[in-house]
Amino acid sequence: MKYRKIPNETVRRLPVYLRGLAQLSQQGVFSVSSSKLADFVNINAWQIRKDFSYFGDFGTRGVGYSIERLSKQIKKILRLDTLHKAAVIGAGNLGSAVLAYPGFRTYGFDIAAAFDSDPEKIGKNINNIVVEDVSRLNALRKRQVDIAIIAVPEKAAQQVTDSLVRAGIKGILNFSPKRISVPKKVKVITIDIASDLARLPYYIPSG
Amino acid sequence: MKYRKIPNETVRRLPVYLRGLAQLSQQGVFSVSSSKLADFVNINAWQIRKDFSYFGDFGTRGVGYSIERLSKQIKKILRLDTLHKAAVIGAGNLGSAVLAYPGFRTYGFDIAAAFDSDPEKIGKNINNIVVEDVSRLNALRKRQVDIAIIAVPEKAAQQVTDSLVRAGIKGILNFSPKRISVPKKVKVITIDIASDLARLPYYIPSG
DNA sequence: CTATGTGAATTTATTCACAGCA
DNA sequence: TGCTGTGAATAAATTCACATAG
Structure with a gap:
């Protein structure tokens, strides 16, 4: 293997592989070929092999991939081998x-805190997490939370983002459809449901 | 303009333009240039012009685009000019x-029904919609619902999908991380939050 | 003989640069 | 002059086909 820039699309697929591998592992399987995994996650076998080839030789020719070894490698690549705390x-x-x-557990995230500005919601216990006042966002740095999930109304999104950046947040999963500005060291991934x-x-045929 | 296949990525961006235009319109603006719109939605001006050029000549040289006209065109392309009923x-x-x-209203969707299998939830009123028994999914065809949003636990996803297909659903927004199989006439868009x-x-620098 | 790993070919998407119209 | 519309150039991603290792 030699160095090549890793395509963004490859990075996008890695978590999918990881989940597929976790499921296979739960079924008691220890080894899998690219074509088996392909069926399982619905991505072509050659795409899978190409994706893995960017990072090194993970498989054994004639045999396939060790699920445990491969999972570990992907976790390492995605930096999911260290604990990440997230705030909502x-x-x-x-x-x-x-x-x-429940899906975040698969990847080893710890959803560690929740915030809101509404006094009605502050203090409420949701899924074992007590909602805190949004004014206390700046405490996130000392609590080692480096990822935030933004689920506030559109008009509050930028203000919240600014507070998060000041609190040292490194990555944001943004559910707000509004474009949010961040310094370029902060990575934003937006999920725009609408x-x-x-x-x-x-894509639906008319008539 | 001459015919070219429309890139998927272009289709992905159209709703974003549409929302930007709606916001500009609300601000009382009637006309916009590609570079103004570019700032607004955070997509390059040349990308915007190229995207529009696949569909025809929407703008006026030296001036820009009429927001109303452009919005209408995009809605037509995306088939958002006819009402779509969706079920959750x-x-x-x-x-x-x-x-x-609230974000679905922007695009003119009518969220018309909700279903669950849990007797505790059936009959509950959520946001003015009464939750129905999932066994009544087959009535969707006669109610002219052609889009479904799947927000059920992973293990129920395929079964629900099969019922939806039988009920004549044409498009599915799928929040389940499990791959779901559908006949190819049915379009699935998956949002995989985890x-x-x-x-x-x-993308977060380590250390 | 099986399944990986990867150059090369192809397809798809982005970016540029500028001709052409208002 | 200002901004669109688009071929041509570039870049990125996918697909193929096969040499190679176990």
Whole structure:
């Protein structure tokens, strides 16, 4: 293997592989070929092999990949081998859903705190987490939280973002459709639910 | 303009333009140039012009684009000019959040029904919609619902999908991380929240 | 003989640079 | 002059095909 820039699309697929491997592992399987994994996660076998090849030789020719070894490698690449603490900002419907969402455990995240500005919500216990006042966001640095999930109304998004940046947050999962500005050292990944829904009709044959 | 295949990525951006235009319109603006819109939605001006050029000549040289005209065109392309009724399957945390999500109105969707299998939830009123028994999914065809949003636990996803397909659903927004199989006439767009969170640490400098 | 790993070919998407119209 | 629309150039990602290792 020699060095090549890793495509963004490859990085996007790695978590999918990781989850597939976790499921296979739970089924008691120890080894898998690229074509088996392909069926399982619905991505072509050659794509899988190409993706892995950017990082090194993970498999054994004629045999396949060791699920444990491969999972460890992917976790390492994605930096999921160290614990990441995350905070949820906004304890409304979406924020509560995120707090209760079981899917994050798979990747080893610790959802460690929740914040809101509404006095009605502050102090409430959601899924074993007590909602704190959003004015205390600056304490996140000392609590070693480096990831934030923004689930606040659109108009509050930028202000919250600014506070998060000041609190030393390094990565943001943003559910607000509003573009948010951050210094370039901070990585933002946006999930724009309404836009995704909005392109569905395009693919639906009319009539 | 001459015919060219429309890139998927272009389709992905159209809803973003549409929302930007709606916001500008609300600010009382009637006309916008590609570079103004570029600032607003955070996409390059040349990208915007190229995207529009796939569909025809929307602008006026030297002037820019009429916001009303352009919005209408994009809605037509995305088939958002006809009403689409959508149903939410799963009235848990995520489903409830979706039911209450204000962002769909922007694109003219009518969230018309909600379903769950849990007797505790059936009959509950969430955001003015009464949760129905999931066994009644087959009535969706006659109610002219053509889009479904799946917010059920992973293990129920495929079964629910099969029912939806039988009920004549044409498009699915899928929040379940499990791959779901559908006949190819049905379009699925998946939002995989956990995977998106999982690639954040990759972009965060270690240490 | 099987399944990986990877150059090369192809396809897709982005970026540029500027001709052409208002 | 200002801003669109678009070929051509570049870059990125996917797909192929096969040499190579176990």
